[in-house]
Amino acid sequence: MRIENLRNIAIIAHVDHGKTTMVDKLLRATDAFRANQQVQERVLDSNDQERERGITILAKNISIEYKGVKINVIDTPGHADFGGEVERVLRMADGALLLVDAFEGPMPQTRFVLRHAIDTGLKIMIVINKIDRPGAEPERAYNDCLDLMADLGATDEQLEFAMEHVIFASAVNGFARLHPSDETMDMYPLLDMILDDMPAPDADPDAPLAMQCVTVDHSNFVGRIGIGRVWSGTIHAGDTLLVVKNDGSTQTAPVKQLFTFDYLGRTECNSVSAGDIAAVVGIEGTDIGDVYTDPASPVDLDPIEIDPPTLSIVFEASTSPLVGREGDIVGARQLKERLFAERENNVTMKIEELEDKSGVEVSGRGILHLSVLMETLRREGFEFQVGRPQVLIKKDEQGRTVEPIEQAVVECPDEYAGKVIEVFGNAGGTMTNMATGTTVTHLEFTIPTRGIMGLKNRVLNVTHGEGVFYHNFLEYGPYAGDIGGRNNGAMISMTTEKAVAYALGTLQERGSLFVSPGTECYEGMLVGERNQPGDMVVNIARTKNLGNQRSSTADISVQLVPPRTFSLEEALEYIIDDELVEITPKTIRIRKRLLNATDRKKAAARALNSNRA
Structure with missing residues (x-):
């Protein structure tokens, strides 16, 4: 049955195309704030690093209410290093808003997040954002989105839905329109389209309980908090649940507290019905993919696979002669304890102590993913040292050595294209596509992750700062042999x-x-x-x-x-x-x-x- 008073939507986009700003305006349009309330911009980017870097690092859940319907909105990261968040949280949604910059059009990481939305089977509504930007071409961006969806294997149903449901918006100015030339100056056309055309959850509140944990929060007071969508049945505070792990093992656990999302916060409640998103306290050691179900009549759900880390770095206590002058926490024991605490609530990282106890190996999805953790530690007063990032190499089913391969995209002025191709060739890259425009050349490469390290500066140097460079994990491929490192001493x-x-x-x-x-x-x-x-x-x-002669x-x-x-x-x-x-x-x-x-x-x-x- 359809739960008509509920909608679950995710917002997906490339970095800096306006997801978090769009969520701000939806909150304002639905009176989430008091008239005299002082609210900072990009209110969902609550983490200091998110605000400084201008990117979303953690997926976040909020809800808004419009015309008596509760809309759960999931704001997702756009950067590929945090793709582990995107893959999982999309499972909670029935539809997605694909935000695309009207000037830039679909970018490399648009492809990355859109592929996950298509594979999950979501209905996709296209939102062409920043239509007031100088040089914007909304119609071209819209057509490019449809081409990209077809490229990524979208079904006929998904393509037809996207063709019929497009919004032209300027999130920073707070308006959404059905056509770029409309005079609308509010967000209501977008909200109306979500209500009228986005699918309502299809669920049965009276069936046996089935809920799957897709993200884990952590509290120093209550431990791990499992967050996910209730697929069927109703979960009650005080219930005893059967918890089925990804490996098939089971345990029983009580629901000590139950929360649902309410605007920017969480509200404690006694029950959450099928179709809604809940946060459950009391499941000790809960992890991504855990299924909470009725012990009397358990329900099976597909396990969740998280893409494996591709890079590892060893964290060690600092041995510098200047140690202790700037930081308060310098001991190896404190560093290890802090990293193990991070393991509790950062499930996309693998954190293990080395066999010789000399340090802690932290594995993640990319340099940015790992550096965000380092930046967090240094702000907490830690002094430490790290080695060179090492690519995680493994054996495939045939026993061959394979390593992570990235897809890299460079857009640069025509006269620098040759230099860019040369830089990638020296780093083990292979060009897969080249498209020349009126003044800009679009280049696509596959390149081992080892070759990506340090490449951005070289690309910026040979393009005199005019090149745009993006990359994201593609697959594990054959080991590429030795790749030249830094040339200068x-x-x-x-x-x-x-x-x-x-x-x-x-x-x-x-x-x-x-x-x-x-x-x-x-x-x-x-x-x-x-x-x-x-x-x-x-x-x-x-x-x-110095001599005794004055020069x-x-x-x-x-x-x-x-x-x-x-x-x-x-x-x-x-x-x-x-x-x-x-x-x-x-x-x-x-x-x-x-x-x-x-x-x-x-x-x-x-x-x-x-x-x-």
């Missing part, structure tokens, strides 16, 4: 002192610097990059020899080029195997794993002898 400090302008002035002739005068440096720390291969140990504290140029100061600074992601992509990134609440430093130059020479000699043997 490093300048490595020989002493633990502050950098001096005179020394840096002579060093900048040999390459680019990472430090400025007065920066605290230590033996083994990278202070710059050479213009040629091979590492070079340098004295960053060398001063000018006519003595008062002319040294002219230094501003140092190259690294974001966390850039530092992780820059380092090679014998280097580490030291992370503190205030600073990101790059250092050698072995700080002493003699120790590094001995290690290199041992490695050479073992290779000969």
Whole structure:
């Protein structure tokens, strides 16, 4: 039976196409806030990093009420590194709003999220956003969306629904229209279309209970909270449930508290009926894919498969000579405890201690996915160090070695296309498609994840900053062999002192610097990059020899080029195997794993002898 007073919809889009802003306007249109209430923009991006980076990291559930119908809205991440969230939460929805920028049209990660929506069988309504943007072409963007859906194998029914249901909107200005030239200045056409045409949940509240956990929240007070859609029956506070795990094992557990979503918050309730989304407290150790069902007449649901991580990084306690100066938490035990706590509520990451207890290996979906965790730790006062990201290589069913392969897309001015193709060729990439426009060339490549690391800067350099570069995980493919890494050597400090302008002035002739005068440096720390291969140990504290003769140029100061600074992601992509990134609440430093130059020479000699043997 159809639950007519309920709708479950997801909002999917490429990064920065306006999902979270659209949710803001839907909340305002349905009077979620008081008239005098001060509300920040992108209210759902509550995490500090989400607001600073301008991306959604965690999928979030809210509900709005319009004309007596409750609409559960799921705001999903657009970045492929957080695709683990998208895959699961789409199962809670019956339909999806596909947001596309009217100027940019469908982008690489539009393809990524749309594929999941099509595979889940959702009805898809197209929303062409930012139609007021200069240079916007709403009709072209709409036609490109339909072409993309056909490309991804959408059914005839899904295509017909999308052709008949399109909205032209400007989320930032708070209007949605049936046609770009309409004069409508509110969101009601979109809300009306959701009510009239999006399918209501098809469920039976009187059947045996079946609910599946698709996302896990965590509270320090009540532990794990399982969130999912009730597929059939009714769940009551105080019920005893049969919990069926993904591996087929079972346990019974009581429902201690039950919540439903109400605008931006959760409301405790006594029961939740089929079709609605619930949060359940009391299922100890609950995990993604757990089925909550009636012990007397259990119901089977398909298990949920989460795409495996593709990259791993080892977290270690900092061994820097400057340890403890900027952070409050520096111990290996505290770092391990904090990472194991993260394992409780971040199910898309795999977190395990190394066998020799020297560190904790954290595996995730990409550099951004892992760096968000590092940024969270440094804001909490941790000091730690991490090694180079390692691609997770495995054996397939035929015993062949396979590695993760990414799909990369570059759009750049025509004159730089050749240089971009050369950069990808040197990194193990294969061009799969090339389309030339009037001024812009669209290039598509498949490339091993190993080759992607550090590629963004090279693409920006050869396109003079005009290239647009996106990539996302495609599949596991045959191992591509050795891929060249960083070509240039490093300048490595020989002493633990502050950098001096005179020394840096002579060093900048040999390459680019990472430090400025007065920066605290230590033996083994990278202070710059050479213009040629091979590492070079340098004295960053060398001063000018003073004689008793006054020079006519003595008062002319040294002219230094501003140092190259690294974001966390850039530092992780820059380092090679014998280097580490030291992370503190205030600073990101790059250092050698072995700080002493003699120790590094001995290690290199041992490695050479073992290779000969």
